Amino acid sequence: MQANTCGHMTPEQFRQCGHAVVDWIARYMENVEGFPVLSQVTPGEIRQHLPSSPPEQGEQLQTILSDLDDVILPGITHWQSPNFFAYFPANASGPAILGDLVSSGLGVQGMLWATSPACTELETHVLDWLVEMLGLPEKFKSTTRGGGVIQDTASSATLCALVAARERASDFHTNTRGVDRVFTAYASTQAHSSMEKAAGIAGVGRDNLRLIDVDDAYAMRPTALEAAISRDLEAGHIPFFVGATVGSTSSTAIDPLSRIGQICRRHKLWLHVDAAHAGSAALCPEYRWIHAGLEQADSYCFNPHKWMLTNFDCDCLYVAERASLINSLSVLPEYLRNKATESGAVIDYRDWQLPLGRRFRALKLWFVIRHYGVSGLRQHIREHVSLAQEFAGWVEADDQFVLAAPVPLNLVCFRHVAGDEVNQRLLEALNSSGRLFLTHTKLDQRIVLRMAIGGAYTERRHVQRAWEYIQQAARANSA
Template identity: 45%
Template structure:
């Protein structure tokens, strides 16, 4: 047994706990840090499980959602099931559709733009759902994102959740990157509306000082997972499982065997504690804000989307609206900076603009590194612009 205390991040050993029991403890700890609804805690019908990645998590819940619908409407309706997301949703959703047998022509990738900072518009979702219902299709799965890969856009969860509920769709929230920031009270607002979701996922290995792989998935109804994923061959039968005395996490995931991922997360929580983890995240966001200010003050550059967390999307500004030349300049800047060996950053495409991404997330990054990086970027940009 374990006696856990969230405020002090400590517990006393009464007996040597099993890996499963420790996992239940740590996922509940993090759920409380995020102030998730009680339905996601292990004491009720819901609970959490540590997956290898957010890609695995979204596949698992999609299979659960699929089977839940098919038990109601019949297996032959598989070709009518429709999935919804924005065009900023991670590509793992498409792979999940392929693996779950959802026809790709039934995957609605809804367009976003700069007017909403690339968040999914509820109006677009409602329009797409209405059209599919009129066509005799079955809307069954919606994926919202908190912190998209390209620009850390945040979808309006409460509004999306309302639409999902009214149409009996499974609502999954992918907060793989930005979920960690929401342990800070001032950033918790970005998951407001999580109470409308059926599942929620975040990666502790992205921004919570935990080694890969450690993706936390919570569901409100664990039976949806177990009914879709359970196997019970003779060689796995045991008295504890058959009497429902233990949680069989093999029925919450794709593989049968599983790593002891809970131990490393427990060690991070115990070593740093809640307040130090919050300070760690706040420092990265502060450094990103410093970089954003540097970009804003330079007339040769522009910030493309408002910074929310620790990612800054920027680029050399277009002259005379010549986007083609601007895109080529920024592509050359990316290559030049990365080839220097002094720093490494990445890019994305937003509204057909080639955008540079400056992401802060390494434990040892300090303000001096940000200043040095900006100096390199300015020097390379000045050289390109002079040509």
């Protein structure tokens, strides 16, 4: 890795260095199972190993790769470990990593169609494929008045949907003049925290997001939603948005979209459906029931970066009427004007998202779908659901533990019968062992352990061993 002029790699140097980095990642893949899943460092420990000032002269790639091993890896919590069962899966895969590498190599900006037509058209195309692959409503296809776009996260998708909803409800008044009435939004008490964050950012106010009560399966109660809307209407407020959840983060609760959709229709509310984690399950026809009623939604999102082997960031947002979204987010300064935009014949995705710039993220989705094929992706989902069902059976068969929520897909919520303190001790013992990583939530005010099974390389043996560790730890910590 020698320097020319200011030190650029030549293509030949890039080839050599690139092979070395690919080999480093391949070795990481081979070894990841052996690392403590949850990083065991203390705050500030990584920084202590970094020089306080940047280097004046360039360094060799080998030096940097050595530091990756020595300095960085101890501070990594290994999301790609087959023993990672915490939060939600964020599974990467070989083809996704390589698709993303091509995107970095091309280094194009996809803000406008004209700034790289393939970046826009491949995205539109692959998102249309996904409508077919997941059996989503036709109205989400780009060939209708709707269409799909890649966002970084479901948080941003929610914010885009909320802003478009606010604009539709105000005849595009608040975008220009600011929020000047009380606009009220609705989501269940189990909805993702990004709903609350979005309400704050958009100037609607977090208190004006009404958190609706849930039933025994932690799904939104439509009657409670209806009542909340009525109260707000009586108070002279403007109900405008319902954020329904298909697969809550805590426990995979699935809100009843059909009944919620009817309420939204009646009151002309925007229905956004957040299926960030669970949505990928719809690749398999037998799980498409999770989306029953989705045809009434104004927008929908799911994250291939969670459970569809596409490395972060890749959230797919669909809207039924792209005009509402575009009219809310479009600004056209002179320096971005171009013939293609003015022809109206193209999509400019900058108007479908919060930022202006955008990477060529469709490449990694394209690589993933083509590498695995639809059948490979289905098998991937089925394996995880099957492992979770088996794990749930083990929990049910053990007197020490009980299931804490229904297990529709790949997340098992369970707890030790001895109460919060034991569950907390159990969690800490397991995670500090480094053998596996689990996280918790609270359901009905009680601490619950969450076993999210979705790692690309998680096999039956990992789940089985995790259960053995959990049982052992329970014996050691419940005495």
